[in-house]
Amino acid sequence: MSRKRSTDDGDELLARLGSLTAQARERAELQRTQVELAIALQRGMLPRDLPRRRGLRIAVRYAPACSGLNVGGDWYDAFTLPGGRIGLCIGDVQGHNIEAAAFMGQVRAGLRALATVASEPGTLLCRTNDLLLSLGSELFATCTFLRLDPATGLLESARAGHIPFVWATADGKSGVVDDEGGPPLGIEPCTEYRATRHRLTTGGVFVLLTDGVVEGPAMTIDDGLDQVVRLAGAAAVTGLEVHALAAAVIKGAESVGHEDDAAVLVVGHGEPDERP
Known part of the structure; x- marks a missing residue:
């Protein structure tokens, strides 16, 4: 009898282990499917083509999160505005899952649509903020929007809770843009975002x-921005091509030890950029 009970106990244990293993496989498969769906959503919502104008150079890079479901929050965009100006934006949605990827698509689509009727950066962010609040989502997004006149190099910018961008000129000067930003989009109603003006000079980059x-367990945001400032300054002085600079900046993201998405958008003013 004791042998039979021992055999029955062993069979029961094996059955329980088999059930747990099957459940673990199902959860792993579900997580893998969710990750693939989130990545597909995000990749499908990022722009496939960038504006091309004489004297305008644009390059982008994107690196997905390192692990888990940490995907879906970051985006970039560049498109032609009425009158021949160029709209440039970059942003980050709260959260890293399928919902964040879908919300990112709403933010990007809403911003593009509103830019056709109100391309002044401060006004555009204000209207996008009101639009997102009307959707009733619990998520929010940070964003920087730039309006560039390729003919003159005049650039106007506004920020909604996003980290500042970096500038560099061909004469060796570089730094972090010191402007006044507002709160993220989708948090406070009737928010105003102040726009500032800059000049994109020949050979310069933003x-x-x-x-x-620029921020992670291994690096503070200030140190990370300093790293990008050095890269941008060296690129402007040596005439490094904007695609190479974007690649160097995204490569530097590996040193921050992040588990987050990472996106880079570089715009330069100089010779025509023939790369797609």
Whole structure:
């Protein structure tokens, strides 16, 4: 009898282990499917084509999160505005899951649509903020929007809770843009966002990025921004091509030890950029 009970106990244990293993496999498969769906959503919502104008150089880079479901929050965009100006934006949605990826698509689509009727950066962010609040989502997004006139190099910018961008000129000067930002989009109604003006000079660059590029367990945001400032300054002085600079900036994101998405958008003013 004792042998039979021992055999029955062993069979029961094996059955329980088999059930737990099957459940673990189902959860792993579900997580893998969710990750693939989130990545597909995000990749499908990022722009496939960038504006091309004589004297305008644009480059982008994106690196997905390192593990788990940490995907879906970051985006970039560049498109032509009425009158021939160029709209440039970069942002980060709260959260890293399928919902964040879907919300990112709403933010990007809403911003593009509103830019056709109100392209002044401060006004555009204000209207986008009101739109997101009307959707009733519990998520919010940070964003920087730039309006660039390729013919003159005049650039106007506004920020909604996003980290500042980096600038560099061909004469060796570089730094972090010191402007007044507002709260993230989708938090406070009737928010005003102040726009500031800059000049994109010949050989100069502006580098827009998300916090996954410059902030993580191994690096503070100030140290990360300093790293990008050095890269941008060296690139402007040596005439490094904007695609190479974007690649170097996203490569530097590996040193922050992040588990977040990372996006970079570089815009330069100089010779025509023939790369797609």
